[in-house]
Amino acid sequence: MRVHNFSAGPAQLPLPVLEQAASELTDWRGSGMSVLEDSHRAKNFAACAADAEATLRAVAGVPDNYRVLFLSGGATGQFSAIPFNLTAAGGRAAYLNTGQWSAKAIEEARRQHVEVEVLADEAASSYTTTPAPGSYTVPAEAAYLHYTPNETIGGVEFPDVPEAGDVPLVADFSSSYLSRPLDVRRYGVIYGGCQKNLGPAGLAVLIVREDLLDRARPDVPAIWDWKVMAATDSMLNTPPTFSIYLLGLILHWIQDTGGLVAMGERNEAKAARLYAAIDGSDFYANPVEPRSRSRMNVPFTLADPALDADFLVGAHEAGLTNLKGHRSVGGMRASIYNAMSDEGVNALIDYMADFERTRA
Template identity: 75%
Template sequence: MRVYNFSAGPAQLPLPVLERAASELTDWSGSGMSVLEVSHRGKDFVACAADAEATLRRVMGVPEDYRVLFLQGGATAQFAGIPLNLTAPGDTVAYLNTGQWSAKAVEQARAYDLDVVVVADEAASSYTTTPEEGSFSVPQDARYLHYTPNETIGGVEFGYVPDAGDVALVADASSTILSRPLDVSRYGLIYAGAQKNMGPSGLCVVIVREDLLGRARTTTPVVLDYTRMSAADSMLNTPPTFAVYLLGLIAHWLEDNGGLEAMGERNRAKAELLYGAVDASDFYTNPVQERSRSWMNVPFTLADPALDADFLLGAQAAGLTNLKGHRSVGGMRASIYNAMPIEGVQALVDYMTDFEATRA
């Protein structure tokens, strides 16, 4: 029986996509083989990857002067890939630190002989806030401004796109990509691990403006060199073929279901339903500043932490899985990405109400 999977990632995938993949698993496109078995350089898979890219471009409205790369290593590999491709030793780079993932990106950048300027740091709030819009300034000589629109661990999200001026804006959009409309033209580079809204783990999508290419350091590994990897039909990195195939199916699923406008409305409704239940209760609490609350990852704590184990046990029995909060935050965390239907959120709210009634 399918459960409602609230994991922060790898996350629940759309059931129609899984069913389509299952039906094609042993005979893909009439080849008599699985997509897992075909050559990544064969014409059939090259066409599959091209379709995945073209569909993703349509869904997101990616401008023509941006390249779309299918890389490996998750978003974490790009913590190194970005400075390796966009800087030279001694350059200045700017970061917004709003959680554990952006902090890791800062730490990695410091390994590359750069002047790393943290222009806003929310660590003092235990990462429950985001900086006020306009409250920070970006060094004019910075090669880029990096930020994480949504932090999965703390459940904080920017309600605006930071103004980087003439500096290239770089975003780790792993947790929010495809969840709502996004103006790609405001960014120099967007990167995202696939395992939230785009597919299984193992794939990272990089969307980079063409004028930022051609700057990679000579020490940059080929598989992280954006220029080399953006060459026509480049398969130098032996891409994760099944993940690319699933990304294509998910992009088509989004198109068939109203695109990002419709997805954004559904995600807003899900978040409002869950936050409404938490706010209406004296038993549950969300620690995040209200204007900084994430649509995708909703942490909440119980009035008595001693009840956490019972809450999780009962949730599991009710078909509500992976609700345990990150070990650094505690409590619970419900991740409600695109594939989570509102029925799943309603089932969680109903369970929370019943649990409170019996334990409060």
Template identity: 50%
Template sequence: MSRVYNFCSGPAALPEAVLEKAQSEMLDWHGAGVSVMEMSHRSSEFMSILASAKARLIRLLDINDDYEILFVQGGASTLFSQIPANLIADFESACYLDTGVWSTKAIKEAKKYTNVKIAGSSKAQNYTTVPDLSSLALDEKAAYLHICPNETIGGLEFSDLPETDLPIIADLSSTILSRKIDVSKYGMIYAGAQKNVGPAGVVICIIRKDLLARCDDSLPTVWNFSTVAANDSMINTPPTYAIYLADLVFEWLEAQGGVDAIEAINIRKASALYDFIDSSSFYSNPIDPAYRSRMNVPFTLANDSLDALFIEESEAAGLRTLAGHRSVGGMRASIYNAMPMEGIVALIDFMRAFEQRHG
């Protein structure tokens, strides 16, 4: 069976070179005689994998010594609760920017812990744009400002940050390692791995060390960022195989030339797809062009009665998982780092042919 082009939003495609290397090491990792899935997380072998993953991530994102890197479990959605639980401390509120589905989920969970102040929202615009970042209603006495710079479901992305002294907490699940960022501008970055890093099961947290002082001992032990950091992410058994695969992805990214190189490729991929959509009267994208996501490209057909046929025929053509999220409908192509340009070309060719047959 041949591989297809997988446009799934997550768990997403992984680089074939990574899968092949993992396959070759499945039964015997570097002469250890066991799989990574079988080795003790306290063994020297796994400790070397964890150290390698951290070191590669530090190089890729140019992370300075002011930050700790944590590998935690539970998915990024667990962090929606874990963040306020750890970082509210003696503060009376937290600010949230509302730009789509994942922002609203984070807001819902944070309200269980603190007074949430909506700094800005594009709900009235059906989340097709981003609030003016220069005129947000920020409470500078709040614990932090939470943002989601890439809304995976809606296909909206922004890279600018508001001017504020608040620690900026960012859900970068669909953005991390796809474009250059200045980590020093954030109080904390967190990202579920299953989009641009590796398989589901691990969340990367990059947290400024001074924020760890806010974590209270009354928190559940495995939820306490400070305790997790003090135990090098091994307060209990970590998701060892997911961390191993993340390290292989980091290695692959370094071989591509790092984040700068992959960003240039991502720009070319997204531009090609958006240019085709914009040139067609059959397909359309609802997002403000200034805030279109490079990673998640939603589009609709002129006649939505053709949606089911589009999915059927695209699957037959080896283009997998193009259906949009159930909450918004239409189509969505998630084109993370592992999606090659050849996949974009194949998708455009199919879309063009489908339009000619049914337009």
């Protein structure tokens, strides 16, 4: 039986994509072998990677003056690559800190000997808020402004795109990639791990404006050098071929189900129903300020934490899995990414109501 998987990542994938991958697993494109077994230099895989890029460009509206890279190491690898590619040692960069993933990016930039200026730090609210527009000023001399549009752990999402002026805006979209329409032209660099909305773990997708490819330090390792990777079509090393294959299938699924406008509407409706159920109850609570609530990751607590274990046992029995909150936050967390169906969200809401009736 397929469960409703609320994992924060690796996350639930679209069932039609999994079924297609299963049907092709032992004989891909009539080759008599799996995509897992084919060479990344072979004609079939070259066409697969090219199709994934073309479909991403079509779905996200990527302009011609941006390069698309498929990179190993996930978003965490890019925490290192960003300062390597955009600053000189000792250079200055600006960050907005809204949670644990922002903080990790900041820490890694400092390890790369970047002078980090944190323009806004939401620690005082226990990372349940986002900075208000106009509450900070981006230094003109900053090499870039980095922010995390959606914080997976805290369930916090920016309701707007930060204004950076002429400073390149860099965004870690790992947990909200292609979850709604995106104006790529607002950004210098968009990146994210694929294991939330775009496929399995291990692959990062990076979209970078071409004029930024000439800023890398001379000593940046080639594997992290975006210009080198762009020149080799992301194949300086053997890429995560199966992840790229699945990415392509998921991009076609997004395209076939209405594109990003329809995806954004579905995600907004799912989140609105779940937040309404939480807000309409005295038994459940969400700690995030309403304007900064995530559409992808919905944390909530029970009135009596002693009931958490029973809640999780009952949820598992009802086919609702991976609802335990992150250890640093506690409570519950429902991650309702693109592949989470209306049925799954409704099943969770019904279960929450039943549990409250019997335990409140």
